[in-house]
Amino acid sequence: MLSKANNQLITETGQGTPMGRLMREYWVPVLRSSQVEPGAAPYRVTVMGDKYVVFRSPGGEAGVMNEACPHRGASLAMARNEEAGLRCIYHGWKMAPSGRLLDAPTHSADAPLPEIKTGAHPVHEGQGIIWAWLGTGAAGTAPPFRPLSFTDLPDSHVISATAVVNCNWLHPLETLWDVFHAQILHNQTNRNSSRGSAYFSGSGRRTDSGIEFDYPEMRAHSTDYGFAYANHDAAKTTHFHFIMPFIQHHAISPGAMADKGLQISVPIDDDHAVLWMIFYNRHAPLQPDGFAMQNLASIPNLNDFLEELGERTADNRWGQDRGAVDRGESFAGFGGKKTTLINIFAEDLAVIESQGRVDRSREYLAPVDMALVKGRKTLVDAVKAYERGEAPLGRDCDLSDIEAGFDVVKAQP
Ligand code: FES
Ligand SMILES: [Fe+2]
Known part of the structure; x- marks a missing residue:
C-alpha cells in the first residue's frame, strides 16, 4: 500500500506539483x-x-x-x-x-x-x-537529449504507435510492473498466440475455471535510472527496466535477435495519458514475421492504435463480452480483435481504466506485487530527492544499452 500523501505525490503532474516539476526535467x-x-x-x-x-x-x-x-x-x-x-x-x-x-x-x-x-x-x-x-x-536549461536503446536506429528499425487512455499515467506502468497478471488476464490470449509455448510450462497450477499458470519468483533492484526486475517461472525468465520518469522496457518475444519493445506513459492530465508503444530491432529492419509488424502492420491508424476498442465505460463493462464469459468461451471476455497485441490491450485497458482514481492506501498487496511496490517507491524517492535539490534520477544517463530480455527456460512440449 501507499499512503494517500505519497499516492498524490507521484500521480499528480500539473504545474507546481512535485512530480510535475520533476517530470518536466526530462x-x-x-x-x-x-x-x-x-x-x-x-x-x-x-x-x-x-x-x-x-x-x-x-x-x-x-x-x-x-x-x-x-x-x-x-x-x-x-x-x-x-x-x-x-x-x-x-x-x-x-x-x-x-x-x-x-x-x-x-x-x-x-x-x-x-x-x-x-x-x-x-x-x-x-x-x-x-x-x-x-x-x-x-x-533550468534543457539537458542534452538522453540516448535510449532505439534512438540511434534508422527509421526502418523502429515503429511507434500512440493511443489515449482514460486513466492516470501511472496505471499503464503499474500493469507492466505487475508481470503476474499476464498469467491470468492474458492467459488465453497468450496461449492462442504464437507466444503461447514460451509463456507457459504446461505443468503449473490451475484455477477451477481451467486457467493454468506458473507462479513466479521476482527480483528487483534499484539502478541509476530507475529500477530493474526479473521474473522467473517454470517457462521463462524475463527482464524488465523502468527508466525515469515514464519509460518501461517490456519483454515481448524470446530470443536475442527478436524485436524489442517499450512503452511510455505521458500524462495528458491526471485522468488521461498518451500511451506510446515503441517496437524496434537493433539488428535488422523490422521484418513482416517479427512481433512488431505482426501486430502493428494491420493497424489502420498508428496515431490511435487502440481505435478498434471503441468506447470503454462502466456502462458497457469496458467492452467486455459477457456472453462469451457466460458461454465458457472466454475467461475474461475480451478477444477477437485484429492482433494479439490489441487483444492484450483490450484486457489491460478494461482493468486499468476500471480502477478509476486509485486509493492505494486501501489495497491488499500480494507477493507478486513486489515490482509494483518497487516502482512506486522508486518514484516517491526520486520526487523527494529532487525536492531536496538532488539531480533528477537518470536524466543524464546514456541508456542506449538498456533493454528488456526474454529467455525461454526449457523447451515446451
Ligand atoms: S499577437 Fe496578440 S494575441 Fe497573439
Ligand atoms: Fe497486461
Missing part, C-alpha cells in the same frame, strides 16, 4: 512525426495539464510552443504557419521555433523587439517521434 515524446506536415495547421496537444501546439515549418523543422500566444493569449492552433515561424492571427506576432520573436506589428517599425519569452520549447526529432523539453526557467 525530454517528453509529444507527437508522432507524421502528424505534422510542412506548412500545415499546428496540432494541439496537452501534456501534464499544459496546452501546446506542435507544428512543422514549411522548411520541415518541427516546433513546439505554448498554445497561448505570448502577447495576449490567442490560440496558436489558428496561427499561420509561415516561412521561419508561426504568426498569430490576432495582432500578427511571429515566432520562430527557436523562440525568437521575429516580427511584432504591435511595435513601431524601428523598435527593437523586446526580449520576451515566446514559449517555444527545445525539440528533438528522430525515429518518427517528436520530443520536447517542457521545463521552465525554474527547471
Whole structure:
C-alpha cells in the first residue's frame, strides 16, 4: 500500500506539483512525426495539464510552443504557419521555433523587439517521434537529449504507435510492473498466440475455471535510472527496466535477435495519458514475421492504435463480452480483435481504466506485487530527492544499452 500523501505525490503532474516539476526535467515524446506536415495547421496537444501546439515549418523543422500566444493569449492552433515561424492571427506576432520573436506589428517599425519569452520549447526529432523539453526557467536549461536503446536506429528499425487512455499515467506502468497478471488476464490470449509455448510450462497450477499458470519468483533492484526486475517461472525468465520518469522496457518475444519493445506513459492530465508503444530491432529492419509488424502492420491508424476498442465505460463493462464469459468461451471476455497485441490491450485497458482514481492506501498487496511496490517507491524517492535539490534520477544517463530480455527456460512440449 501507499499512503494517500505519497499516492498524490507521484500521480499528480500539473504545474507546481512535485512530480510535475520533476517530470518536466526530462525530454517528453509529444507527437508522432507524421502528424505534422510542412506548412500545415499546428496540432494541439496537452501534456501534464499544459496546452501546446506542435507544428512543422514549411522548411520541415518541427516546433513546439505554448498554445497561448505570448502577447495576449490567442490560440496558436489558428496561427499561420509561415516561412521561419508561426504568426498569430490576432495582432500578427511571429515566432520562430527557436523562440525568437521575429516580427511584432504591435511595435513601431524601428523598435527593437523586446526580449520576451515566446514559449517555444527545445525539440528533438528522430525515429518518427517528436520530443520536447517542457521545463521552465525554474527547471533550468534543457539537458542534452538522453540516448535510449532505439534512438540511434534508422527509421526502418523502429515503429511507434500512440493511443489515449482514460486513466492516470501511472496505471499503464503499474500493469507492466505487475508481470503476474499476464498469467491470468492474458492467459488465453497468450496461449492462442504464437507466444503461447514460451509463456507457459504446461505443468503449473490451475484455477477451477481451467486457467493454468506458473507462479513466479521476482527480483528487483534499484539502478541509476530507475529500477530493474526479473521474473522467473517454470517457462521463462524475463527482464524488465523502468527508466525515469515514464519509460518501461517490456519483454515481448524470446530470443536475442527478436524485436524489442517499450512503452511510455505521458500524462495528458491526471485522468488521461498518451500511451506510446515503441517496437524496434537493433539488428535488422523490422521484418513482416517479427512481433512488431505482426501486430502493428494491420493497424489502420498508428496515431490511435487502440481505435478498434471503441468506447470503454462502466456502462458497457469496458467492452467486455459477457456472453462469451457466460458461454465458457472466454475467461475474461475480451478477444477477437485484429492482433494479439490489441487483444492484450483490450484486457489491460478494461482493468486499468476500471480502477478509476486509485486509493492505494486501501489495497491488499500480494507477493507478486513486489515490482509494483518497487516502482512506486522508486518514484516517491526520486520526487523527494529532487525536492531536496538532488539531480533528477537518470536524466543524464546514456541508456542506449538498456533493454528488456526474454529467455525461454526449457523447451515446451
Ligand atoms: S494575441 Fe497573439 S499577437 Fe496578440
Ligand atoms: Fe497486461
